[in-house]
Amino acid sequence: MNDTTTNTGTGPGLRERLRGRSELGVCVLLFALGLLVLGDVLTMNTDFAQRGPVGPKTVPTVVGIALLVVAVLLAVDVLRGGRGQAEGGEDVDLDRSGDWRTVGLLVGVFLANAALIQPLGFPISGALLFWGSAYALGSRAYDRDPLIAAGLSVVTFFVFDTLLGTPLPGGPLMEVL
Amino acid sequence: MDSLNSLIEGFGTALTPTHLLWAAVGVLLGTAIGVLPGIGPAMALALLLPVTYALDPTAAFIMFASIYYGGMFGGSTTSILLNTPGETAAVVAAIEGHPMARAGRGSQALAAAAIGHFTGGMIGTILLVALAPFVAELAVDIGAADYFAIMVLAFIAVTSVLGSSRIRGFASLLIGLTIGLVGLDRLTGQQRLTFGTLELADGIDVVIVAVGLFAIGEALYVALYLRRGTQEPIPVGRPWLGREDLRRTWKPWLRGPLIGFPFGAVPAGGAEIPTFLSYVTEKRLSKHKDEFGKGAIEGVAGPESTASASASGTISAMLTLGLPTTATTAVMLAAFQTYGIQPGPLLFERESSLVWALIASLFVGLVMLLALNLPLAPLWAKLLRIPRQYLYAGILFFAAVGAYAVSSQPLDLVILLVIGLVGLLMRRFGLPVLPAVLGVILGPSAELQLRRALQISDGSLSGLVNSPFAVTVYVVVGLIVLWPLLRRLLLRRERERTPVA
Numbered sequence: 001m002n003d004t005t006t007n008t009g010t011g012p013g014l015r016e017r018l019r020g021r022s023e024l025g026v027c028v029l030l031f032a033l034g035l036l037v038l039g040d041v042l043t044m045n046t047d048f049a050q051r052g053p054v055g056p057k058t059v060p061t062v063v064g065i066a067l068l069v070v071a072v073l074l075a076v077d078v079l080r081g082g083r084g085q086a087e088g089g090e091d092v093d094l095d096r097s098g099d100w101r102t103v104g105l106l107v108g109v110f111l112a113n114a115a116l117i118q119p120l121g122f123p124i125s126g127a128l129l130f131w132g133s134a135y136a137l138g139s140r141a142y143d144r145d146p147l148i149a150a151g152l153s154v155v156t157f158f159v160f161d162t163l164l165g166t167p168l169p170g171g172p173l174m175e176v177l
Numbered sequence: 178m179d180s181l182n183s184l185i186e187g188f189g190t191a192l193t194p195t196h197l198l199w200a201a202v203g204v205l206l207g208t209a210i211g212v213l214p215g216i217g218p219a220m221a222l223a224l225l226l227p228v229t230y231a232l233d234p235t236a237a238f239i240m241f242a243s244i245y246y247g248g249m250f251g252g253s254t255t256s257i258l259l260n261t262p263g264e265t266a267a268v269v270a271a272i273e274g275h276p277m278a279r280a281g282r283g284s285q286a287l288a289a290a291a292i293g294h295f296t297g298g299m300i301g302t303i304l305l306v307a308l309a310p311f312v313a314e315l316a317v318d319i320g321a322a323d324y325f326a327i328m329v330l331a332f333i334a335v336t337s338v339l340g341s342s343r344i345r346g347f348a349s350l351l352i353g354l355t356i357g358l359v360g361l362d363r364l365t366g367q368q369r370l371t372f373g374t375l376e377l378a379d380g381i382d383v384v385i386v387a388v389g390l391f392a393i394g395e396a397l398y399v400a401l402y403l404r405r406g407t408q409e410p411i412p413v414g415r416p417w418l419g420r421e422d423l424r425r426t427w428k429p430w431l432r433g434p435l436i437g438f439p440f441g442a443v444p445a446g447g448a449e450i451p452t453f454l455s456y457v458t459e460k461r462l463s464k465h466k467d468e469f470g471k472g473a474i475e476g477v478a479g480p481e482s483t484a485s486a487s488a489s490g491t492i493s494a495m496l497t498l499g500l501p502t503t504a505t506t507a508v509m510l511a512a513f514q515t516y517g518i519q520p521g522p523l524l525f526e527r528e529s530s531l532v533w534a535l536i537a538s539l540f541v542g543l544v545m546l547l548a549l550n551l552p553l554a555p556l557w558a559k560l561l562r563i564p565r566q567y568l569y570a571g572i573l574f575f576a577a578v579g580a581y582a583v584s585s586q587p588l589d590l591v592i593l594l595v596i597g598l599v600g601l602l603m604r605r606f607g608l609p610v611l612p613a614v615l616g617v618i619l620g621p622s623a624e625l626q627l628r629r630a631l632q633i634s635d636g637s638l639s640g641l642v643n644s645p646f647a648v649t650v651y652v653v654v655g656l657i658v659l660w661p662l663l664r665r666l667l668l669r670r671e672r673e674r675t676p677v678a
């Protein structure tokens with residue numbers, strides 16, 4: 001697949017053929033994953049580690065090759081008109097075009113929580129996570145949302161930290177209390 | 178009557194106050210989760226996996242099994258009152274149940290569904306009790322090659338039998354197997370796919386994978402296509418059945434498990450096919466065929482009983498063979514692994530008291546569920562009013578808590594998010610999630626058993642087929658793989674025969 005085919009004018013142009021075939025991106029990802037796995041196998045130094053007839057390289061090799069094969073087969077299927085059926089659900093409306101902005105916001109909020117959980121402690125970062133997610137999903141109740149977020153976060157902190165014995169970082173807030 | 182004695186002992190464990198409490202927590206959570214849109218039992222169990230670090234195994238599994246059954250009960254409430262089934266098992270319930278609710282017979286539909294689940298679950302669990310000793314006998318000398326064969330069967334079954342596209346199923350399985358490869362090789366200590374980082378050397382915890390694929394993946398996917406404006410559930414009274422309704426429903430209730438249990442127990446699992454079969458059967462046998470499509474009570478009673486019986490069937494397959502055929506049992510298997518327990522033929526021998534307490538608590542849970550759901554269904558329906566923003570924000574929140582609790586590493590949260598995005602893409606492009614989860618959970622042990630078997634046979638591949646058990650399993654695998662081809666041949670022969678006849 002390269003651009004020269006588009007220019008020589010044999011059949012429909014590449015862009016034309018790729019339209020609505022975003023699923024080919026999945027094939028590219030699978031192929032890249034296969035290369036990654038095989039690359040890892042090649043850089044393994046197993047001379048000293050081999051025990052028994054099957055070493056640690058065999059299964060990754062099989063998985064890597066299978067990934068490449070499946071990527072190609074899936075690409076063939078997609079180019080022939082095969083389509084993955086997007087999953088339905090109670091709150092899912094597939095007639096809408098995908099709202100990637102909301103997903104991006106949620107990803108940002110989630111990463112912020114990962115960065116803040118140790119310096120600020122869970123009660124604060126967790127509350128920000130809940131409020132931020134609700135905001136990203138379209139909730140604009142500025143009086144109610146922060147209260148729910150703070151309540152949920154503090155209660156969860158005590159349930160996990162005290163009742164279940166799974167420590168969560170308390171942060172400066174809990175040190176003050 | 179060895180299993181009957183074990184069962185009675187199991188009741189002794191299940192009826193202690195702590196275990197009763199966990200069963201109650203499980204049925205409450207399960208019903209709520211079944212009613213709530215967006216959360217299925219598999220996601221709920223994934224989110225609850227971190228509690229396995231705090232609870233003893235018996236209590237955890239009693240709670241998990243109660244959630245699974247509870248999800249079935251709750252799922253049909255949403256189906257009937259909102260016409261949007263969340264769990265695949267409840268799809269058929271919407272066909273007849275929703276028209277009944279619109280015609281003002283919602284309470285009868287809810288009652289037919291609840292009693293159907295109770296009957297199906299009871300009969301299914303009794304069948305599990307009857308089946309267990311037989312399987313335990315089969316398991317006397319099962320070796321590495323046999324374990325490997327069973328896992329191959331699980332991989333092939335979930336990719337080929339379930340879902341609409343084999344190639345997409347395999348793609349999903351390979352993604353899972355790749356995630357399972359990350360970390361130190363169990364036999365040699367060789368680093369694989371760790372890229373030299375210390376954090377990845379322990380591998381990616383199965384809790385992170387399950388929470389990422391089921392909870393984060395689902396929440397982000399719903400965010401991508403969130404429905405604007407909520408649907409209003411149909412208001413409904415307390416479920417009850419009149420004499421005429423009872424006369425029409427008792428046979429479908431009893432027929433359901435006959436279809437549901439076998440389908441759940443074989444690796445063609447899942448509840449979609451059997452509930453649909455039950456629907457078709459009831460339609461054919463009914464004296465009120467004209468009512469079908471407009472709200473026939475038989476079309477609710479039969480499939481719902483089938484759905485719960487198939488749930489007991491999948492639990493049987495998971496406990497006796499270590500073979501998960503639904504997403505929920507796959508997560509349960511992951512829980513067993515975090516306790517270092519290997520479900521499978523030897524489970525009944527090694528963990529006898531745990532298993533029988535679990536089975537006994539299935540009966541206890543079903544009684545609780547019937548008591549909870551019959552009078553309280555209208556109350557449960559109120560859960561449908563929860564603002565979606567809070568629901569999905571809450572899922573993200575609890576996913577983060579659970580993943581962080583595993584090892585207190587902020588990096589785990591980033592890995593969780595990446596796996597969640599993979600889950601989002603898989604849903605968007607129609608790659609089924611179950612094969613990937615199974616690949617992560619079973620992949621490492623499959624590799625271990627394969628290498629052990631080949632070690633014993635000194636590298637000869639014949640070591641993989643050295644027992645009748647393994648050979649039988651591979652024959653089944655072969656049949657599943659070749660099935661599309663076989664079907665084409667059969668159809669052709671049929672077509673050739675028709676013009677003659």
